[in-house]
Each structure stands twice: as C-alpha cells, then as structure tokens.
Amino acid sequence: MPSNDLFGAEEQTLAAAQELIESGRFADLADGKHYKALVKDYQKLLRATRRLMRLSDRNEEQLNALTKEQRHANELIAQKNKELDALATKLSKYLSPQIYHSIFTGAQNVEITSSRKKLTIFFSDVVNFTETTDKMESEDLTNLLNRYLTEMTNIALEHGATIDKYIGDAIMVFFGDPESRGLKEDARACVRMAVAMLKRLRELHTEWLELGAEQPFHLRMGINTGYVTVGNFGSNDRMDYTIIGSCVNATARLEFHAETDGILIGHETYALVKDEVNTEEQKPIKVKGFAEPLRCYKVLGLYDDLVNEGSVIREEQDGFRLLVDLKKRDRAEAIEALEAVVARLKG
Amino acid sequence: MRDKLDIDATSRTPAVVFDFVNNHLKISGESYPEDVTEFYRPVFNALDEYLGVLGQGNCRFDFELIYLNSSSAKAVMMLMDKLEAAAAGGATVDVYWLYDKEDDTMQELGEEFGEDLEAAKFHLEKMAG
Numbered sequence: 001m002p003s004n005d006l007f008g009a010e011e012q013t014l015a016a017a018q019e020l021i022e023s024g025r026f027a028d029l030a031d032g033k034h035y036k037a038l039v040k041d042y043q044k045l046l047r048a049t050r051r052l053m054r055l056s057d058r059n060e061e062q063l064n065a066l067t068k069e070q071r072h073a074n075e076l077i078a079q080k081n082k083e084l085d086a087l088a089t090k091l092s093k094y095l096s097p098q099i100y101h102s103i104f105t106g107a108q109n110v111e112i113t114s115s116r117k118k119l120t121i122f123f124s125d126v127v128n129f130t131e132t133t134d135k136m137e138s139e140d141l142t143n144l145l146n147r148y149l150t151e152m153t154n155i156a157l158e159h160g161a162t163i164d165k166y167i168g169d170a171i172m173v174f175f176g177d178p179e180s181r182g183l184k185e186d187a188r189a190c191v192r193m194a195v196a197m198l199k200r201l202r203e204l205h206t207e208w209l210e211l212g213a214e215q216p217f218h219l220r221m222g223i224n225t226g227y228v229t230v231g232n233f234g235s236n237d238r239m240d241y242t243i244i245g246s247c248v249n250a251t252a253r254l255e256f257h258a259e260t261d262g263i264l265i266g267h268e269t270y271a272l273v274k275d276e277v278n279t280e281e282q283k284p285i286k287v288k289g290f291a292e293p294l295r296c297y298k299v300l301g302l303y304d305d306l307v308n309e310g311s312v313i314r315e316e317q318d319g320f321r322l323l324v325d326l327k328k329r330d331r332a333e334a335i336e337a338l339e340a341v342v343a344r345l346k347g
Numbered sequence: 348m349r350d351k352l353d354i355d356a357t358s359r360t361p362a363v364v365f366d367f368v369n370n371h372l373k374i375s376g377e378s379y380p381e382d383v384t385e386f387y388r389p390v391f392n393a394l395d396e397y398l399g400v401l402g403q404g405n406c407r408f409d410f411e412l413i414y415l416n417s418s419s420a421k422a423v424m425m426l427m428d429k430l431e432a433a434a435a436g437g438a439t440v441d442v443y444w445l446y447d448k449e450d451d452t453m454q455e456l457g458e459e460f461g462e463d464l465e466a467a468k469f470h471l472e473k474m475a476g
Contacts, residue, residue: 004391006384006421009428056417060379 010046014039096163099241102178114231118183119176120190120223120269121248122161123255124152124197126169127218144208145169148217151204152197159193160186164242174243177230187225187272194221194263195302201261222255224266246289253287254296263299270297278303278312278325300327352393360386361412367397370404374426375411383418387425394426398433406430406438410460411445411474412453420456427460427467434466441468448473 005011017039026032092100101107126148133141152171156163160181161173173193175186198219205216226247232239250266258264270279278300284293303323306312315322324334349367356362361376372394380386398406408430410423427442434440442464444457454471461469 004384004388004395004425006387006418006425009425053417053421057379057383060416064379 007046007050014043014046017042096241097157098162098178107178114229114233116227117177117230118225118227119174119230119243119247120183120187120225120272121174121228121243121251122172122190122194122221122223123251124171124194124219124221125255127220127260129169129217147207148204151200155196155200156193159189159196161190161193165240174228174230177243183225184272187223187269188276190223191263191265191269191273191277191299192302194223195299195305197221198261198263218260220255220258220260221263222251222253222258222265223263223269224251224254225268225272226250226266246287249289250287250294253285254294257282257285257296259298265297265299267295267297270295276303277301278306349393349396352390354390363390365390365393365397370401370406371409372397372406373409373411375409377414378412378419378422379414379416380419383416383422387419387422390422391425391429394429398429398438401433401438403437404439405441406433407441407443409443409445410457411443413447413450414453423460424463427463431464431467434464434468439468440466441470443470443472445472445474 017035021032021036021039024032026035088104095103133144136144148169149166149171153163156171156173159175160179161175162177162179164172164174166172175190176183180186181189198221201217201219208216224247226245228243228245228247230241230243232241233244234240254264254266264282265273265279270277273279279297280300282296282298284295286293300306301311303312303314306325307314311326313322313324313326326334351367352363352365354360354363356376359377360380361374361378363374365372374390408426410426412423415423430440430442442461444460446453446457457471461471
C-alpha cells in the first residue's frame with residue numbers, strides 16, 4: 001500500500017525505479033542510460049511540483065488573508081459611512097433641505113461667497129407672542145412653539161421654500177434660490193404657502209387652547225419680491241446661508257404693517273401674482289432706505305379658493321377675461337354692467 | 348473495522364462523514380488546512396481500511412467542496428486514486444462531485460478529476476438549493 005503522505009505514491013515509484021537502476025538489470029546500456037535520464041527528469045518534475053504546490057498554497061493563504069482584511073476594511077468603511085450618515089442627518093436639521101442638498105451633492109461650495117438674485121421673500125411673526133404665552137410653563141411653551149414651527153415648516157417645504165431662519169417665533173423663508181421655478185411661479189408659490197399657513201393655523205387653534213394658551217395664536221405675514229444678495233455670510237469657521245439687502249428689510253416692514261391673520265405683499269410680488277390672487281391695495285408704507293413709500297396690497301384670497309366658496313365669479317379664455325368679486329360689488333350692479341357688455345358685443 | 352469516521356468542519360477544514368455501515372462517504376466544506384498531510388492522514392487510513400475489505404461491494408463517495416487549496420487538491424486526487432483502485436479491483440464505486448451552481452471553477456475542477464476515473468463511475472452534479 002502506498003504511503004499516505006501527499007507525494008508518498010510518487011516517492012514509492014521513484015524508489016522502485018532507483019532500485020531497478022541500481023540492480024543493473026538493463027541488458028542494453030543505452031536503454032539503462034535513457035531510463036536513468038527519465039528517472040532523473042521525474043525526480044526534477046516531482047521537486048518542481050512540490051515547490052509549486054507550496055508556493056501556490058502560500059499565495060492562496062496570503063490571498064485569503066488579504067480578502068479577510070479587505071472584508072474587515074469594508075465592514076469598517078460601511079460602519080463609518082453609517083455613522084457619517086447619522087451625523088449628516090443630524091446636521092441636516094440645522095439646514096434648509098435645499099441648502100443641505102446643494103452642499104452634500106457638491107453643487108455648492110461651503111465658502112464665503114455670494115451673488116445677486118431676484119427672490120421672493122417671506123416673513124411671518126406671531127402677534128403678541130409674549131403676552132399670549134406669558135402664563136405658560138416653559139415645557140408647554142417649547143412644545144407649542146416647536147409644534148407651530150414644525151407645521152409651518154412642513155407647509156413651507158411642500159411649497160418649495162428655502163428656510164432661511166427662525167427668530168424665536170418668527171419665520172423667514174425665500175423662494176428662487178438655490179432652486180427656482182421662474183420668478184412668477186416662485187412668487188405665486190410663496191403666496192399660496194402663506195395662505196396655506198393661515199388655513200393650518202386656524203385648524204391648530206383648538207389644539208393650542210387645550211395646551212394652555214389663553215388666546216389662540218394669530219399671525220402677520222409679509223411678502224416681497226426684489227433683488228437681494230444671497231450666499232454664505234459669516235466667518236470661515238461659522239457661516240450662515242442667508243440673504244441681505246433693502247428688499248429683506250422692506251419685507252420685514254410689510255410683515256409689521258400686515259393686519260392680524262393677514263398677508264401684506266409688495267408691489268412687485270403683486271404684479272407677479274395678480275392673475276391668481278385677489279388683493280386690495282393698502283395705504284403705502286414708509287420704509288427706511290426707500291425714498292418713496294412702498295405700495296402694498298392685502299391678500300384677500302386665491303381666486304381658485306374664492307371661486308369654490310362662491311364669492312368670486314371668474315371666467316378666463318384666450319382674449320376674454322371676466323372677474324366679478326361679489327364681496328366688492330353688488331350683484332345687481334354686476335348684472336347691469338354685464339348686460340351692457342353683452343349689448344355692445346351684439347352690436 | 349470501525350463503523351464511522353466523523354470529523355467536524357472547521358473554518359479551514361472540511362467535514363468528513365464516512366458512514367461505513369451504509370457505504371456512504373462524504374467530504375464537505377472548505378479545505379485549506381495548515382498541515383494538509385496531518386489532516387488527511389486519518390482520512391486516508393480510514394478509507395484504506397474500508398476499501399481493503401469492500402471487495403465486490405458498493406460504495407458511494409460524495410465530494411461537496413466549496414473551496415480547496417492546491418495541497419488539498421492533491422489530497423482529493425489521492426482519494427480518487429484509492430477509489431479508482433477499489434473499482435478496478437471489482438467494487439462498484441460511485442463518485443459524486445457536487446459543486447455550487449455559481450462556481451465555475453469547482454465545476455471545471457470536478458470535470459478534470461472525473462477524466463482520471465475509468466473503473467469508478469463519476470457523477471458531476473450541482474449542489475441542492
């Protein structure tokens with residue numbers, strides 16, 4: 001039976017061959033010489049096979065070790081990536097989603113830089129916030145404020161706003177940067193957002209009263225469109241992505257002058273949204289830095305909403321536009337005016 | 348003769364289950380032992396002992412290996428040689444080479460091993476599942 005060493009069988013074959021050579025049984029010297037050469041080659045081949053096998057085993061061993069290391073490194077990288085993702089998610093809550101996206105996709109550099117852009121800006125503030133919440137415990141106040149800001153933020157984000165900052169109970173957002181759907185659509189989205197916020201606020205009144213607020217919250221909102229400088233401001237170590245400019249101040253003033261639960265918009269915004277939004281011009285307001293008082297308009301509602309509730313009749317076709325505001329105009333007067341138009345049309 | 352040889356698998360060595368009573372022998376798993384000779388010596392000895400008394404009997408041997416290094420491949424060749432010798436001596440020997448369906452290398456290796464078997468019957472099959 002051959003040896004059970006890996007090359008036992010081959011060794012035994014060699015030993016038998018060697019024995020044959022040493023026995024001197026080859027009659028033909030040339031055959032003997034040839035056989036000896038063959039055995040020598042076999043020995044050489046066997047040595048080479050052993051070496052190659054050892055080398056192959058060693059290489060496989062190293063390869064396996066490297067694979068193991070690589071797997072370990074991959075696991076480590078995956079773990080670190082997970083930690084970074086968790087960190088990024090936490091950090092993202094301090095940034096507006098659009099700004100976060102711009103930075104994390106590399107579309108925007110985190111450096112002190114700015115540019116001029118025409119944006120639509122929005123300010124809102126809770127009327128008499130301090131007085132309204134004066135008697136509340138701080139925990140209740142925190143819950144109330146966070147709930148309010150969360151609800152308003154969700155609406156803002158749904159409408160594509162970039163959240164600039166919260167200043168206590170005040171909210172500042174803008175439309176048109178870093179993403180814009182065009183000047184007109186940005187302005188319209190901003191007004192639609194403000195209307196949606198007021199609607200949601202009314203729904204929240206009941207909840208807040210239950211939480212202990214003595215009176216429901218009421219808001220004032222200001223919207224304005226104009227050129228601002230937008231970008232990173234601050235130091236290299238701590239910066240804010242925000243907007244600055246006289247238009248920003250003017251928006252804050254519009255908000256200040258708005259009626260309770262009212263939206264006051266500047267003239268440029270009005271020009272962009274007037275086809276979609278019913279407004280009423282107000283007395284111009286004086287704003288520091290502006291030579292002339294600012295023309296401003298109170299938002300009465302979105303035409304789509306007003307048509308649905310029956311306070312406005314609106315028909316629009318190519319070359320034909322009809323708008324009857326039944327809150328401003330008596331029905332009989334409207335009919336009379338329309339009949340006059342029909343008579344003229346008939347010639 | 349013993350009834351059974353049962354060696355549990357480790358991260359570097361295969362499981363060996365030789366059920367001599369039922370004439371079913373099997374090696375499965377990965378094979379790259381630190382010392383191939385040391386690991387396979389008892390396996391060879393047990394197989395020699397079994398085949399020595401098998402005579403004209405039947406035997407089935409399953410190779411179900413996922414990975415093996417070069418030295419282990421030599422050890423597998425030696426097992427095949429022993430089985431072939433038993434078959435040449437009159438035993439009915441069925442050798443099964445079972446490979447992972449995704450692993451072309453193990454399939455090709457099985458085909459090559461099978462070419463050396465003449466008396467023993469060689470079966471090349473995909474692993475179940």
